[in-house]
Structures are given as structure tokens and as C-alpha cells.
Amino acid sequence: HVDAARINATLQASCAWGNTSDGGMNRLTCNKDDKNVRDWFIAETKKYGCHHRIDEMGNIFAIRPGQNNNLAPIGLGSHLDTQPTGGKYDGILGVVCGMEVLQVLHTNNITTYAPVAVVDWTNEEGARFPPAMLCSGVWGGEFTVKYAQGRQDPEGNTLGGELKRIGYMGTTPCSFEANPLLAHFEVHIEQGPILDVAEKSVGIVRGVQSMRWYNIGIEGREAHTGTTPMDRRSDALLGAAKMIVETNRIVTETDVAPRGGRATIAVINSLPQSINTIAGHVSLGLDIRAPADSDVELIERRCREAFETICQQHGLEMTFDNFWISPALNFDPIMVSCVKQSVADLGCDMEIVSGAGHDSVYTSRKVPTAMIFVRCKDGVSHHPSEYSREEDCAAGAEALLGAYLRYDDY
Amino acid sequence: HVDAARINATLQASCAWGNTSDGGMNRLTCNKDDKNVRDWFIAETKKYGCHHRIDEMGNIFAIRPGQNNNLAPIGLGSHLDTQPTGGKYDGILGVVCGMEVLQVLHTNNITTYAPVAVVDWTNEEGARFPPAMLCSGVWGGEFTVKYAQGRQDPEGNTLGGELKRIGYMGTTPCSFEANPLLAHFEVHIEQGPILDVAEKSVGIVRGVQSMRWYNIGIEGREAHTGTTPMDRRSDALLGAAKMIVETNRIVTETDVAPRGGRATIAVINSLPQSINTIAGHVSLGLDIRAPADSDVELIERRCREAFETICQQHGLEMTFDNFWISPALNFDPIMVSCVKQSVADLGCDMEIVSGAGHDSVYTSRKVPTAMIFVRCKDGVSHHPSEYSREEDCAAGAEALLGAYLRYDDY
């Protein structure tokens, strides 16, 4: 069995870098804190008999040998990067649960059938280098190394450059073929309210909903705020504001609402940032999700049409770039049944479709994959107050141990 | 008489620093280009027999002695700073017209009754250090030196620190009492369409409309864009967008519209700038104007009420800070009559109320003040394509020469 206090101690230790005064985390990919927690992860997992592979996207594989080391390891992965206003559980708990499995095996002197690899996937959040799940995506064949290494933060730093700078651009090719896994399990906090409302510690993740990300550029015309008549303006910020309001209306007031459609504009930048010059350029980041791919497409089409109408009304030009598509998916039935049995041992049987993306989305493209969700308080995530109780975290680790050992037997 | 080609040459020379590839200007207060153009202004005006006073807000007074040097000089002022997406005429033309008057006096060996001072007022635009007309405002008693020197740009640099850094924090007290003027004339491009539509080169400025600026802070709650149900959000950016749309509606669809009310939100900043985290903090810059103070107050009240309703609907907190009030004003009748006579000599008689603020707003608090407007193409300003024809610029300088000499006689 796993040890709840030890899991909590490991989790707290892993949050020594990047914690903020409000109790949350700000550990953006490849910042100093991300380097430090990577160093810590390698040092800790060495203690339980692991050797390490670091690939060219900075993904770290802490590998504990099994009886059959000609087999690829079974992966237990998640991520150690966070949102700028993140908590201590999103991603971190998954890596910590993998580390707990290693400790249980190590303490009990168990040699598993296949080797096991605890994986820290780089830049899962996509907060600094969009899109999300970028480096599990390279491993799973969705993105090329070149594309991913070239992704830029708002200051123009590339992910490749930043990986080099912190010493984490490894030499192992980032690919499921060159550096395979047999399967991939992931524990993650639910980040939504379902388990919390049902008062269940853990849940079975059936699949992940559909999601797409967009960059929208709006070009108007700078002009004097005091002298330019209201009917002679091409105000890019007014146009952007109408787009934000319209996006919200589409997912709250049309038929996609009861089917769980969601759309959010959370990033805006406006130029020239002068209080008496009408904004001439605005950029927006749009996130659309729904359980069904067809609803994401419908929301996209409605947003696009509404945005075009707004542009016509206000004399604006628009660029509309859908730079990320992650279709809805179901996890592997055998893997899911391992999770189900293990979760049933803890008295839980709730099945959930994930609202968030996870590294398991991309591992599932190439190897059998499944996930376990852990209840989090009020369903809050991407906020400093994100919280899961010690016993729920332990239930997640216990469910992982059980599911993983079942699959190793299988 | 003034010399059109010489005026144009001076204007082009003054735009050697801070010009942008699109034909416009980006000469924010106290940047390197602002320092260089100040050096140039002092060197040039020395050639026409001026000595200089630089005050503690960096305002530069280029003073040419008259017959009665116990009198304060008559000021001919405007500004050399620009918007980030500015043109070559806003402010610059006014200083250049003053320099042309100096050249006419110098070339013709004229000694005027009172001394004359061409003034470069610091930070008129308010683009880097809001509010606008900050340093003529200190001179005119509206702001304290401490307040103005402490104003910060978005990076947190203070105006005082920046003036020191470029060597333009002078020792002359910034005050109409310690460093008086007898009167203040200002040539400025109209920045609106009235003269252009009427096909008149120059106009008489009767006064300036009412204006107020506001900083608005909106606090919501960060949360995951993918997992947070639409009805459980406190989305600060959605709230901000509704405020922008509502502000526009108030001045385009209510009774203030036909009375010339204008309101604009041109500055927005949002945190935490992550595409999958709902925005938790947004700040806005709001600019309200109208010919009548009562309409500015009415628009303010309507905006504030609408914003409060939006906050209630979305579970947001708001701060609403009115940091600048510039009431409507009429210029001095005697000064205006000097402008009228001089403008009449050029076949023009159009009277205009300025939609923009000018340094003359604050000089008019303490000394007789009047302004001359110069036609600009399509009324466009605060845009790189801002343009006034050489002959219209010359008409502005000629009108200034005539009005100023009339007042000097008077």
C-alpha cells in the first residue's frame, strides 16, 4: 500500500520551487524553478533505483528496471510545470503518485515484470509555450521536434533555447518509436466539480473532451480619442470586446449550452496602449471545448461568423488562426478496466470525461493509456487555492499502484 | 511674413529623432529621441538670439529679449513629445511656428515690446506618463511638482527619474509665479475634420471641451477554461468586454450622442495571460469627453452604474478611479480677438471648440491664452498618416505672427 503522509511530504517537497505567497504555484516551463524541480526529481528517483533518459524536448524518464528489460517500460507520467496562477496539485500530483509507486516497489523489494518509468512531460500547461501537452505531443507524433522547439513565449524566447539554457535539452530522440513505453497511466486532479459533488475520492477517466485553440488578430486604425467622431472610428478594442461578449453568448444562450459547450477568451493584448489613442491592433486567444467534436466545430463556425460581422460593422480586418486541434477521445478499454478494478477496491465507480487536456491525450495515440482522477475542492483549478485532501491524494496513488500492477501482470 | 519652405524645413529637421518606418513618429516623453530633439531645439533657438530656462519639469523656455525685459515674456508654446503611433504635426507644428516667429523677428532685426519665449512643454500627450498636459499643468498650478515628478510609466519609471536621466530636470521652479509669462499663444493642428471639410487653412479656437480620465480595475477569479462550468465563473475579461461595449453604447445610443459626447477605452491589460486560465485581473483606461461638463458627468454616472451592474452579474469587484478632470473652458476674449483679426487677414473666420486638450488649457488658468488651429487631412491625428499641407502650416505660423505682434502692441 501507499503511504499518505509520505505522498504529502513528497508533494510539499516538490513545491519548494515556484511557490507564491498566496499558497499557489508559478512554475512556468523552463524557468529557474522548473530547472530546480527537475534536478530534484532526478535526485529523488535515483534513490529508488532509477536511471534516467532526457529527450530532446526535455521530457524526463526515470526508469526502474524489471525482470524483462528488453520490454519498454510502463509509463506513469504527468507534469511538473504549472500555470502562472497555478496550484500545487495540477500535474504535480501525477508525478508524485508515480514516485510513490516507485517507493512502494523499492521498499518492498519488488521487481516488476516490465520496467517502469515515471515521466515528467515538459510544458503540459501550454501557459508559456502554447499549445498545451506540447512535448507529450511530440513523443506521440502530433508535433515535430522542430515545431515544438521553435514555439515562442510572449518575449520571443523559444522552448528549444530555454531547454538548452536550463540544461534540459537531452539527446534521446523524442518519439514513441525511439524511446517507447508499453503503456501510460496518469493520475490527475479532476479540475472540475463532479467527484467533489459526489463525495468520491477518485474516478475513472473514460476519455477527454474535444478542444481547439485560436489566435485572433484584429486590425483597426489608431486615432485621437478626443477629436475622432464616434461614427468615424475603426476601434480594434471595441471590436474585440464585442467578440468576447458574443463568444460567451454563443456557449451560454444557444443549443450548444446544454451539450456542455465552453468557450473562453482569456488572453488579450492591445496596441498602442495609450489612453488617448484608439486601439489599432488587438490580439486574442480563444479556447473552445465540448464533449463532441461536432459542437466544437459548430461553436467555431458561429464565433467566426459573428466576428466577421463585427469586423464589417466597425471597419476592422481579422486573422483567425486555429493553431491547435485536440479531438475528443476514449481511453484504452483494457487499461480502463485495470483502473476500474483498482478504483472499485476503494469503493468508487464514477466515470468522467475530462474537461481538460492531459499528456495522456497524446500517449493514447500510440500506446494503451488510461487516467485516474482525484477529487479537488470545489472543482477549482488554475488558481492558487486549488486543493486536494491528503487522503484523496493517497487514494489516487493507491488506485494507480493497483491499476499499474494489474497491467504489469497482464 | 513667414516663409513656408523654411517652416517645412524646420519641421522636417525636428522630426529627425523618433520617426518610424510608416512615416509617423514615436517620441515618448524622455526617451532618447526626446532628449535629442530638446538639444536641437536649444541649439537652433540660440541662433536667433535666445537664452534658455529649463524648469524642474523639463519645460524649456527659449527667451528672446524685448525692449522691456522687466516684463515677463509672451509665450508661444506647444510640445515636442508624441504618441507611440503619432504623426509629425501634433505639438511639433506649434513649437516650429514659434521658432518661425523668432526667425522672422531675428532676420528683420525687430525688437519687440515684451520679450518672447518659445516653450516646449514636457509630456503634453500623457501617453507615457498620464495625465496629459502634465507639465504645463504644474506650471499652471493644477498639479504639484511632487505629483508630476512621481508619475510612472507602465514599467514603473518615474517622470522625475527620467528627466534626470536625460539631463532635463532644470533648476527653474515650475510655476507661473516664479517663471511667469505675460500670455500664451499656441498653434496646433485641429486633429478633427471641421477645417478640412470647410476647406479652410486655419481656425480660431474658442475653447476646449470637457474631459476626464479614469483607471478601472476589475477583479474576478482565475479558473480552468476547460473544466469550469460557464455559470460558475467570475471572468474579469468578460466583464471588461461588457464594459467596453456598454461605454460605446452610452455615447452612441443615448441623448448625449447628439450633444457630442465621446467615450473610449483604449488601454486594456489582463492577467495572468494564459490561454487556459480565465482572466482574474483586468485594468482599463477610460477617456470621456463632451462640450459640456454636465454631459461628461452624465456619461461618467451612466458608465459607473452600468459597470456596477456588470460586476454584480459576474461576481466581480471593481475600482473606479477618476484621476484627471479637465473642465470645459473658453479662452481669453482679448487674445481671441487678436487671433480673429490675424486669421481674418488670411480669409478665415471659423471658430472651433477643441476636442483635444492642449498646454493652453493650463496656461489659460493663469494668463491670457488663445489658440490657432491648422487644418489636417481628414481630421486624422494620433496616427502615422497625420498630415497638414505646407501652405496650411505656413498659414498657422502667419496667423500666430500676426496675433502675437498685435498682442505685443496691445
Ligand SMILES: NC(=O)NCCC(=O)O
Ligand atoms: N490539465 C491541464 O490543466 N492541462 C492544460 C491543458 C488544458 O488546457 O486543458
Ligand SMILES: NC(=O)NCCC(=O)O
Ligand atoms: N493635442 C493632443 O492630442 N493632446 C493630448 C491630450 C488629449 O488627449 O487631448
